[in-house]
Amino acid sequence: MEKQLTALALALALSSTANATELTVISYGGVSKTVQTEVFYQPFEAAHQAKLIAGEYNGEMARIKAMVDTNSVNWDVVQVESDKLVRGCDEGLFEPLDTQRIGKVADFVPGTLSECGAGLLVWSMTMAYNADALTDAPQGWADFWNVTKYPGKRALQRGAKFTLEAALLADGVPQEQVYKVLATPEGVDRAFSKLDELKPNIQWWEAGAQPMQYLAAKDVVMTTAFNGRIFAAEQSGAHIKPVWGGSIHAIDYWAIPRGSKNKELAEEFIASTLTPEAQKLHSTKLGYGSVNLHTAELLDKGIAAQLNMAPQNIKQSLAFDNEFWIDHGEELEARFNAWVARG
Known part of the structure; x- marks a missing residue:
């Protein structure tokens, strides 16, 4: 009987893994992807019944447009530069975001939350x-x-x-x-x-x-x-x-390609990356500024002084x-x- 229960538990676990939703997140690769895997992707997988597939690209909007135009979208979240986000939103390439599910505007650097994007970092x-x-x-x-x-x-x-x-x-x-x-x-x-x-x-x-x-x-x-x-x-x-x-300085954003089958889960993922704790790890390991205004109080003072969002640095910036x-x-x-x- 004990062996049967063990086998049943294993079968259920395997079934659960097989049925887990796959969420595909696309960023720019390299060191950024390595850090994002550690501080964003793996914790999200552990907290959700989801398998996160990490991909990369060079920012080519034509790839997103081709997927949207042919109704063959297989990306759920993509990192985009600020001007490309605005253009893509105007062209209907990105899903409108339910920003209330992501966070309060007052907690973030101005411009972080927009119609189609949620800021990831300030570079x-x-x-x-x-x-x-x-x-x-x-x-x-x-x-x-x-x-x-x-x-x-x-x-x-x-x-x-x-x-x-x-x-x-x-x-x-x-x-x-x-x-x-x-x-x-x-x-x-x-x-x-x-x-x-x-x-x-x-x-x-x-x-x-x-x-x-x-x-x-x-x-x-x-x-x-x-x-x-x-x-x-x-x-x-x-x-x-x-x-x-x-x-x-500019903000890089997360956006959801229009037609993603996992929009709500994608918004949950985005929200998980914008907490002060997640942003602290991201800034500490990658060196880009946080979009969350509450991150600064968590940072080591030596690290904070090296970041572009340090008050003495950002005030000199365009x-x-x-x-x-x-x-x-x-x-x-x-x-x-x-x-x-x-x-």
Whole structure:
């Protein structure tokens, strides 16, 4: 009889596992996916009768659009950049969220909860340098452009976004005026003229790991980089330092592709990643800012000071303007690509 009960219990357990709902979550891979698996995915699986399938992509909206248009959606939650979230929401690619199931607006950084997305993290495009190579620390974008005082190559992400803002900041445009200036033909010309000055000294990067590699090899004296990459380099003992003045910050979001068969479970998953405790682990291990305002009180003070959301760092930062890049991004990227191709 005891053997029969044991066999029955095992059968029920196997049946339960087989019947568990599968939730597919897509992020950007790499170190981010490794950390998210540890601090988000595994705890959610343990707390729910669900099997979480972790995937990755490079942010291609065309893949989401193809799934939605053909009614073949097999992703339940996807990480998207802020401007892509707005565009995708307008195009009907994402499910409207029941934000009451996710949390209270007052608990989060402004802009965290929107019609189709819930913010996951605050990241910054930040200047960085190798302190072993530069004893005189650069202070901002004017120094980035100053090849007389700081001879050598600089690395920039190959794209108009962030690059044009940096060029105007280097040319003396106040942070609060950057997007107003860049919205004019004269402002665009001014940004590209400033880039002309630096062009012979630019080494482009396209993958997030490249800036730290360039600095470590001393191929460049300064670079732009995702602040989480700088944090990881610092944690590993490298003498890589951020320059927070003129950094540009934005929110990455979780969104649910329209047509997901697991919308409610997906919202439960999103909510579980936005608690102060989950956000603390995420920030501590990955180095990106938390969207939950109650995370700061849980963080080690040394770690908190290294994050982009530390008060002394974020006050020096420019907020990325989603609407500007939705309105002007296509034309500016086309002009940028043509400018790069001219050599």
